[in-house]
Amino acid sequence: MTNEEMEQLAASIEQMTEIAKSFGLDFYPMRYEVCPADIIYTFGAYGMPTRFHHWSFGKQFHRMKLDYDLGMSRIYELVINSNPCYAFLLDGNTLLQNKTVCAHVLAHCDFFKNNATFRYTSRDMVERMAASAERIYHYELQYGRGRVEQLLDAGLALSEHIDASTDGRNARKVVKQQQYLHRRGEHQVVFTSNPHASTPYDDLWELDGKPPADDAKKPIVKPRAAQKDVMLFVIENSSTLEEWERDILSILREEMLYFWPQLETKIMNEGWATYWHLRIMREMDLTDDEAIEFAKMHSGVVLPSRMSINPYHIGLALWEDIERRWNEPTADEIATFGRQPGQGREKMFEVREMENDVSFLRNYLTKDLIEKLDLYLYQKVGNDWRVVETDWEKVRNTIVASRVNGGIPVLYVEDGDYNRNGELYIKHEYEGVELDLRHLERTLPYLHRVWGRQVHLQTVVEGRDVIFSYDGKKTQRRFVKE
Amino acid sequence: MIEFTLEREDWSLHRKGQQDQERHREKVREAIRENLADLVSDESLIMSDGRQIVKVPIRSLEEYRIRYNFQKGRHAGTGSGNTKVGDVVARGRPDQDGAPGPGQGEGAGEQPGVDYTEAEVTLDDIQAVLFRELELPDLADKEAADMTVDTVEFRDVRKKGLSTNIDKKRTLLQAIRRSGRPHEKRVSITPEDLRYKTWEDITKPDSNAVILAMMDLSGSMGLFEKYCARTFFFWMTRFLRTKYANVQIRYIAHHTEAHEVDEEHFFNKGESGGTICSSAYEYALAMIRNEYPPERYNIYPIHFSDGDNLTSDNEKCVKLVTELCSMSRMFGYAEVNQYSRASTLMSAFGKFELPQFRKYVIREKSEVYGALRHFFSQSGGVRSA
Numbered sequence: 058m059t060n061e062e063m064e065q066l067a068a069s070i071e072q073m074t075e076i077a078k079s080f081g082l083d084f085y086p087m088r089y090e091v092c093p094a095d096i097i098y099t100f101g102a103y104g105m106p107t108r109f110h111h112w113s114f115g116k117q118f119h120r121m122k123l124d125y126d127l128g129m130s131r132i133y134e135l136v137i138n139s140n141p142c143y144a145f146l147l148d149g150n151t152l153l154q155n156k157t158v159c160a161h162v163l164a165h166c167d168f169f170k171n172n173a174t175f176r177y178t179s180r181d182m183v184e185r186m187a188a189s190a191e192r193i194y195h196y197e198l199q200y201g202r203g204r205v206e207q208l209l210d211a212g213l214a215l216s217e218h219i220d221a222s223t224d225g226r227n228a229r230k231v232v233k234q235q236q237y238l239h240r241r242g243e244h245q246v247v248f249t250s251n252p253h254a255s256t257p258y259d260d261l262w263e264l265d266g267k268p269p270a271d272d273a274k275k276p277i278v279k280p281r282a283a284q285k286d287v288m289l290f291v292i293e294n295s296s297t298l299e300e301w302e303r304d305i306l307s308i309l310r311e312e313m314l315y316f317w318p319q320l321e322t323k324i325m326n327e328g329w330a331t332y333w334h335l336r337i338m339r340e341m342d343l344t345d346d347e348a349i350e351f352a353k354m355h356s357g358v359v360l361p362s363r364m365s366i367n368p369y370h371i372g373l374a375l376w377e378d379i380e381r382r383w384n385e386p387t388a389d390e391i392a393t394f395g396r397q398p399g400q401g402r403e404k405m406f407e408v409r410e411m412e413n414d415v416s417f418l419r420n421y422l423t424k425d426l427i428e429k430l431d432l433y434l435y436q437k438v439g440n441d442w443r444v445v446e447t448d449w450e451k452v453r454n455t456i457v458a459s460r461v462n463g464g465i466p467v468l469y470v471e472d473g474d475y476n477r478n479g480e481l482y483i484k485h486e487y488e489g490v491e492l493d494l495r496h497l498e499r500t501l502p503y504l505h506r507v508w509g510r511q512v513h514l515q516t517v518v519e520g521r522d523v524i525f526s527y528d529g530k531k532t533q534r535r536f537v538k539e
Numbered sequence: 540m541i542e543f544t545l546e547r548e549d550w551s552l553h554r555k556g557q558q559d560q561e562r563h564r565e566k567v568r569e570a571i572r573e574n575l576a577d578l579v580s581d582e583s584l585i586m587s588d589g590r591q592i593v594k595v596p597i598r599s600l601e602e603y604r605i606r607y608n609f610q611k612g613r614h615a616g617t618g619s620g621n622t623k624v625g626d627v628v629a630r631g632r633p634d635q636d637g638a639p640g641p642g643q644g645e646g647a648g649e650q651p652g653v654d655y656t657e658a659e660v661t662l663d664d665i666q667a668v669l670f671r672e673l674e675l676p677d678l679a680d681k682e683a684a685d686m687t688v689d690t691v692e693f694r695d696v697r698k699k700g701l702s703t704n705i706d707k708k709r710t711l712l713q714a715i716r717r718s719g720r721p722h723e724k725r726v727s728i729t730p731e732d733l734r735y736k737t738w739e740d741i742t743k744p745d746s747n748a749v750i751l752a753m754m755d756l757s758g759s760m761g762l763f764e765k766y767c768a769r770t771f772f773f774w775m776t777r778f779l780r781t782k783y784a785n786v787q788i789r790y791i792a793h794h795t796e797a798h799e800v801d802e803e804h805f806f807n808k809g810e811s812g813g814t815i816c817s818s819a820y821e822y823a824l825a826m827i828r829n830e831y832p833p834e835r836y837n838i839y840p841i842h843f844s845d846g847d848n849l850t851s852d853n854e855k856c857v858k859l860v861t862e863l864c865s866m867s868r869m870f871g872y873a874e875v876n877q878y879s880r881a882s883t884l885m886s887a888f889g890k891f892e893l894p895q896f897r898k899y900v901i902r903e904k905s906e907v908y909g910a911l912r913h914f915f916s917q918s919g920g921v922r923s924a
Contacts (some may be wrong), residue, residue: 067545099555116559361618435616447623450724456615489607490608491607497605537794
């Protein structure tokens with residue numbers, strides 16, 4: 058982008074901001090940064106400019122950059138859920154492309170700000186991640202790069218198993234309060250019953266932040282109810298982790314909590330942004346050449362894929378369908394639901410606020426739409442992947458199911474004192490799709506690393522309950538006796 | 540609050556991605572080092588003339604997660620209209636057992652997700668790691684004389700040359716041959732018939748180490764045995780050519796008789812027959828006497844066999860090997876012995892206490908690496924497990 062183009066872009070952004078506001082979009086102040094490709098890809102790989110160092114990000118960066126260099130794929134932009142909202146534009150984009158991108162990110166920002174799923178995300182995550190990265194760097198200096206890296210390997214492997222739901226949040230609040238009360242009770246008995254107490258003032262030293270002497274022998278608790286937040290359970294109850302290690306795992310968990318809503322609203326969010334960049338760009342004065350370039354770019358973005366669901370494509374179709382159905386309700390819809398014509402936009406803003414991908418798809422992916430989009434299910438048959446289902450309900454249900462928990466298997470901690478030996482027992486909530494056993498067997502050692510004792514995971518293979526156990530040396534699997 | 544800002548900063552010092560990419564590369568190299576024994580004996584590598592990229596399973600580099608098995612699930616796709624049950628979405632590659640996920644096989648670009656389970660490694664990457672560990676043992680400074688010799692040898696015949704060097708016999712032969720054609724009346728010599736003798740400058744290489752690679756090609760050497768021996772010599776040749784620019788390698792193949800063969804023959808041809816190892820040793824000794832005086836050359840005879848020697852020949856072998864050892868910096872005897880049977884030759888060599896003598900038993904493919912390290916390390920070598 059030349060300086061002249063930068064000026065033109067600034068003028069366009071001003072215009073687009075006004076247009077977006079007139080449409081009713083509501084966003085944080087925007088900070089647009091034009092960066093070279095390797096910077097954009099760095100941020101893409103790390104998810105955030107300020108995140109800590111890890112080789113897996115380097116690997117991801119290399120792969121993405123290679124795809125870009127070979128012309129196989131490209132990221133147009135990167136937008137960060139924060140206040141103010143940072144948007145990174147690619148220097149190599151044409152002026153028109155960057156205009157489109159700006160329109161696109163305005164809608165993303167509106168979504169971050171107003172969708173219910175995002176209500177508890179930290180809006181200062183850029184700074185927080187920078188501070189976390191700083192802490193991790195200091196741990197590297199203190200405990201050695203190798204140890205920190207090994208812990209990060211384990212932590213990142215498990216970091217998806219958290220509980221980002223409101224229920225989980227509330228439950229944690231209750232637990233915190235109880236722990237607080239419990240701890241106060243403990244202090245009262247320290248004087249008389251703690252054999253390790255060498256002086257009556259031990260509890261006072263603790264207030265200075267000194268860990269109690271028998272910290273490692275913390276009672277291993279049974280979760281009151283099955284706990285979905287495996288990370289939190291490990292952080293609180295592991296018998297092996299040192300304080301700095303708990304801190305690192307807490308960082309990973311906090312970062313995953315921040316990213317989680319984006320996993321849960323991928324289709325909605327991309328569809329929303331695509332819907333609006335289309336509307337905003339239509340309001341702009343484009344030359345003939347620009348109009349063609351825009352059409353090309355847009356159609357590239359919404360290109361359907363035979364092997365997957367393109368969130369831009371499906372998302373856009375869903376939003377436009379909602380608008381149409383509430384603008385021009387059928388006689389039936391007017392009679393049954395009392396739906397008045399012309400409420401399309403209003404309905405869209407309501408949906409944007411209330412739903413996530415699962416409810417969005419379940420409520421608005423209709424029979425007509427599935428048939429119009431020609432959605433189907435395919436499966437491996439012999440060596441080939443073949444279409445196995447076109448019935449709309451089954452197609453919808455499978456798509457919905459694939460979005461449950463952000464597409465990540467749901468695990469529950471069942472027992473933190475299994476076999477009365479402090480072993481960890483986790484159950485996979487099987488819902489018809491088996492786990493990748495090769496990956497599972499290699500992830501268990503990571504779990505063992507952070508738990509410190511034998512770990513077990515129960516899942517279903519070929520219709521039978523199977524328990525995978527790892528004792529620090531090898532993984533075993535056995536069937537559950539019925 | 541300012542509604543928006545648009546800025547362009549100087550990012551040239553931002554190297555985070557590159558730094559972590561470098562760390563990833565480091566880990567790949569570590570993984571190669573760990574897997575070296577298997578890599579060295581990788582069939583596809585040896586058969587590929589070194590051009591091929593091999594995929595190395597590198598466990599520590601995959602990011603394992605608890606995730607769904609893509610192969611077993613049903614997935615949604617988008618058609619272009621009128622899709623029917625039974626339509627093929629993508630063709631799989633047959634017998635791709637254990638393929639853990641998408642992103643592999645043909646049409647990988649079309650499959651969702653990209654997660655390679657293996658890192659691609661070129662021959663050069665492996666060499667870089669492998670050769671760092673190897674060296675010629677006990678290399679001594681030999682007389683540096685006779686680096687080049689100014690003799691000339693006439694050993695080529697060409698169509699152009701100096702008239703004093705006309706090869707009369709060949710010129711006449713050529714004239715007769717041409718004149719034999721039906722429309723020719725009599726024998727005449729035309730300029731095209733002229734043949735000239737030409738000479739070559741003989742220069743002796745400036746290095747003075749020689750490897751005498753001896754391999755048993757008898758009938759008892761099965762596929763596995765030959766494979767191991769050739770793998771060893773493959774790496775040995777590459778290693779020497781990379782690290783010691785002018786080391787000579789002479790190839791001697793034997794069954795009941797020994798003869799020198801060229802590299803291609805040595806690596807590709809099979810023979811059969813009985814085994815008399817002493818023939819190879821005799822041949823090597825003769826070669827040393829004629830061409831490689833020990834006071835000028837570091838001599839490294841290395842012999843690969845299955846140990847299945849003619850029993851009556853063993854005594855002779857011991858005598859010859861003792862003599863070879865006295866002339867050599869190191870004598871290597873490697874035995875490919877898949878089933879750990881008692882071999883006649885090894886039992887004969889078992890009593891050797893000579894410092895130059897090194898032996899190694901290869902029981903499985905991955906031990907080729909051990910043999911390389913054993914022979915090409917400083918004194919003593921690495922004991923076989």
